[in-house]
Amino acid sequence: MDVPGGGGGRGAPWRKMSKEELENQYSPSRWVVRRGAEEAMRTYSQIGDEATKKARATGRSLLDMPYGDGEGEKMDIYFPEEVSEALPFLVFFHGGYWQSGSKDTSAFMVSPLTAQGVAVVIVAYDIAPKGTLDKMVDQVTRSVASVQKRYPGNRGIHLCGHSAGAHLAAMMLLANWTKLGVTPNLKGLFLVSGIYDLEPVMHTSENAPLLVTLEDARRNSPQWHLEMAPAQPADPGCRILVIVGQHDSPEFHRQSREFYQALRRRSWEASFEELRDVDHFEVLWNLTQKDYVLTQIILKTIFQES
Numbered sequence: 001m002d003v004p005g006g007g008g009g010r011g012a013p014w015r016k017m018s019k020e021e022l023e024n025q026y027s028p029s030r031w032v033v034r035r036g037a038e039e040a041m042r043t044y045s046q047i048g049d050e051a052t053k054k055a056r057a058t059g060r061s062l063l064d065m066p067y068g069d070g071e072g073e074k075m076d077i078y079f080p081e082e083v084s085e086a087l088p089f090l091v092f093f094h095g096g097y098w099q100s101g102s103k104d105t106s107a108f109m110v111s112p113l114t115a116q117g118v119a120v121v122i123v124a125y126d127i128a129p130k131g132t133l134d135k136m137v138d139q140v141t142r143s144v145a146s147v148q149k150r151y152p153g154n155r156g157i158h159l160c161g162h163s164a165g166a167h168l169a170a171m172m173l174l175a176n177w178t179k180l181g182v183t184p185n186l187k188g189l190f191l192v193s194g195i196y197d198l199e200p201v202m203h204t205s206e207n208a209p210l211l212v213t214l215e216d217a218r219r220n221s222p223q224w225h226l227e228m229a230p231a232q233p234a235d236p237g238c239r240i241l242v243i244v245g246q247h248d249s250p251e252f253h254r255q256s257r258e259f260y261q262a263l264r265r266r267s268w269e270a271s272f273e274e275l276r277d278v279d280h281f282e283v284l285w286n287l288t289q290k291d292y293v294l295t296q297i298i299l300k301t302i303f304q305e306s
């Protein structure tokens with residue numbers, strides 16, 4: 001099979017990069033502008049940890065709800081004060097290159113969203129080396145189906161993912177819901193600083209615990225499916241917002257832009273947003289703030305459609 005004709009094809013810029021340059025492009029912490037790499041990562045974990053503690057201490061929640069039989073197949077559900085049968089849901093998948101991160105430190109957006117009447121679900125999945133990419137995609141698919149089964153009267157489910165989590169969210173566009181016996185009421189996707197073509201990542205040190213082969217990479221690349229697989233009908237009721245931070249690396253910008261363009265070519269209702277003056281991590285920790293531009297975009301989108 002040939003490689004995609006677009007940015008992932010033979011002429012893709014990453015194919016001409018040295019090993020060091022590729023490593024650099026796919027190390028988000030090396031592109032932060034306001035602090036050192038380690039400090040940025042530390043601050044990110046700290047803010048995620050504090051936001052999660054706050055969400056668990058102050059609001060109503062159901063923690064560690066199983067969405068499958070596996071030990072790691074759990075999700076935390078955070079509710080707004082107002083009890084309602086018909087809540088809009090936002091389901092979040094954390095990042096960490098499919099090998100770090102946890103639902104227990106990823107409730108960044110819970111407080112500002114529950115305060116406005118949105119139920120927020122933070123999903124755990126088996127990161128590598130325990131989980132493979134296929135396993136993670138399957139788990140995330142079942143978590144979304146489980147939200148729909150548990151709350152059939154929901155007023156729409158929006159998915160949000162950061163970095164590797166944006167990849168998992170984007171893979172939901174290819175999910176076979178019929179197999180799971182339920183079609184989630186998907187209204188939108190917020191894809192934040194994501195990776196949609198996994199092939200370049202396969203050539204970096206991040207692949208050591210993942211052990212992704214070229215076939216795994218393609219099977220699990222939404223970009224590849226959009227460009228190469230037979231066209232699937234786009235869902236006109238599902239809006240997709242592809243978001244990248246100004247200080248994300250040029251390769252992260254390229255991945256987001258090309259995924260957005262591929263979505264548009266396949267008739268998805270997609271839009272693209274570059275967020276001013278934020279790096280790969282700040283974009284997420286800013287979601288703890290109700291006034292942050294992305295928090296406001298998410299709320300506006302959810303309430304326009306619910």
Ligand SMILES: N[C@@H](CC(=O)c1ccccc1NC=O)C(=O)O
Nearest residue numbers: 027028029030095096097163164
């Ligand atoms: N090793 C990476 C860490 C990283 O990429 C990351 C960390 C936390 C949350 C998301 C991340 N990126 C993609 O999933 C780095 O050097 O930036």
